[in-house]
Amino acid sequence: xxxxxxxxxxxxxxxxxxxxxxxxxxxxxxxxxxxxxxxxxxxxxxxxxxxxxxxxxxxxxxxxxxxxxxxxxxxxxxxxxxxxxxxxxxxxxxxxxxxxxxxxxxxxxxxxxxxxxxxxxxxxxxxxxxxxxxxxxxxxxxxxxxxxxxxxxxxxxxxxxxxxxxxxxxxxxxxxxxxxxxxxxxxxxxxxxxxxxxxxxxxxxxxxxxxxxxxxxxxxxxxxxxxxxxxxxxxxxxxxxxxxxxxxxxxxxxxxxxxxxxxxxxxxxxxxxxxxxxxxxxxxxxxxxxxxxxxxxxxxxxxxxxxxxxxxxxxxxxxxxxxxxxxxxxxxxxxxxxxxxxxxxxxxxxxxxxxxxxxxxxxxxxxx
Numbered sequence: 448x449x450x451x452x453x454x455x456x457x458x459x460x461x462x463x464x465x466x467x468x469x470x471x472x473x474x475x476x477x478x479x480x481x482x483x484x485x486x487x488x489x490x491x492x493x494x495x496x497x498x499x500x501x502x503x504x505x506x507x508x509x510x511x512x513x514x515x516x517x518x519x520x521x522x523x524x525x526x527x528x529x530x531x532x533x534x535x536x537x538x539x540x541x542x543x544x545x546x547x548x549x550x551x552x553x554x555x556x557x558x559x560x561x562x563x564x565x566x567x568x569x570x571x572x573x574x575x576x577x578x579x580x581x582x583x584x585x586x587x588x589x590x591x592x593x594x595x596x597x598x599x600x601x602x603x604x605x606x607x608x609x610x611x612x613x614x615x616x617x618x619x620x621x622x623x624x625x626x627x628x629x630x631x632x633x634x635x636x637x638x639x640x641x642x643x644x645x646x647x648x649x650x651x652x653x654x655x656x657x658x659x660x661x662x663x664x665x666x667x668x669x670x671x672x673x674x675x676x677x678x679x680x681x682x683x684x685x686x687x688x689x690x691x692x693x694x695x696x697x698x699x700x701x702x703x704x705x706x707x708x709x710x711x712x713x714x715x716x717x718x719x720x721x722x723x724x725x726x727x728x729x730x731x732x733x734x735x736x737x738x739x740x741x742x743x744x745x746x747x748x749x750x751x752x753x754x755x756x757x758x759x760x761x762x763x764x765x766x767x768x769x770x771x772x773x774x775x776x777x778x779x780x781x782x783x784x785x786x787x788x789x790x791x792x793x794x795x796x797x798x799x800x801x802x803x804x805x806x807x808x809x810x811x812x813x814x815x
Contacts, residue, residue, distance in 0.1 A: 454614055458608040459498050479538070506530035510533070535551040548578070550582050555587050586603055609711075612712060620686060679712070744775065747792070754780075759777070775813035
């Protein structure tokens with residue numbers, strides 16, 4: 448069973464009901480400040496932390512005086528626009544006393560389905576984490592429509608966990624784990640401590656309709672678990688309303704852990720290796736040697752570019768004899784790669800007219 452103190456990169460999903468009082472529409476400031484203590488503790492252990500937070504619509508609804516009934520799309524978007532700035536400020540104010548910097552990152556489903564936008568999101572999040580920042584990620588409800596919504600922040604959290612290569616994902620929920628049946632309706636329902644494989648039987652237990660324990664609740668959590676564990680990220684469902692819920696989980700609070708199928712980096716390498724290359728780049732001997740030592744591929748080490756391919760596409764990596772030694776996701780389209788091949792990274796801006804990325808293919812986006 449995983450422990451939070453062992454996590455190197457952690458994604459935590461926080462639902463609206465944990466952050467916003469259902470009766471008053473006000474922020475649960477005491478709870479948020481207690482969560483900030485947990486983030487400080489984890490950061491002190493050397494763990495990168497990403498928070499995937501709901502709450503913007505719930506906060507904006509109260510400010511605009513909207514009813515507690517389902518909102519029209521335009522009303523939800525307006526409430527999100529009002530609530531997002533308050534949500535970001537709340538996290539900033541909660542974490543600032545611990546000298547932790549925050550950033551707001553708003554995404555839509557298109558940001559993960561479009562490979563170029565996915566790479567942009569990944570690069571931004573990696574850079575923020577490199578600076579020690581805690582990104583606060585939310586679906587961009589201001590512009591998202593039903594066609595492009597993640598639909599549930601459990602799914603969004605799993606996608607973000609995959610994007611940043613997290614080794615653990617924690618879903619702070621209104622229940623303390625996954626049960627064999629709805630415990631509110633079945634006294635014999637049993638909670639699972641660990642689930643190694645999500646079988647058809649497990650999926651059937653999630654139910655079809657009703658409360659947060661079933662459709663739209665537990666089913667989406669299983670979907671999130673599938674996404675996360677396949678990518679090498681362990682996932683836990685635990686009750687989140689207690690003060691310092693992450694510390695409580697570390698200290699043995701009830702939870703269900705879904706076991707990761709591998710480690711995140713290995714899973715990503717397999718995914719890249721399985722992609723069909725759209726083109727190729729030929730490397731000189733020095734670049735081949737650098738790659739085998741875990742370095743990124745710089746333009747200076749490329750002697751030939753074959754395409755066409757776009758930014759984010761998979762390209763084959765060829766040694767000087769033309770032998771395929773691996774593949775990777777290109778940070779440049781083929782016409783741009785052809786312009787910068789053989790040149791130093793410092794010359795990219797002069798060649799392309801804009802300051803591009805130093806590496807053509809980053810080592811994390813490469814499978815040899």
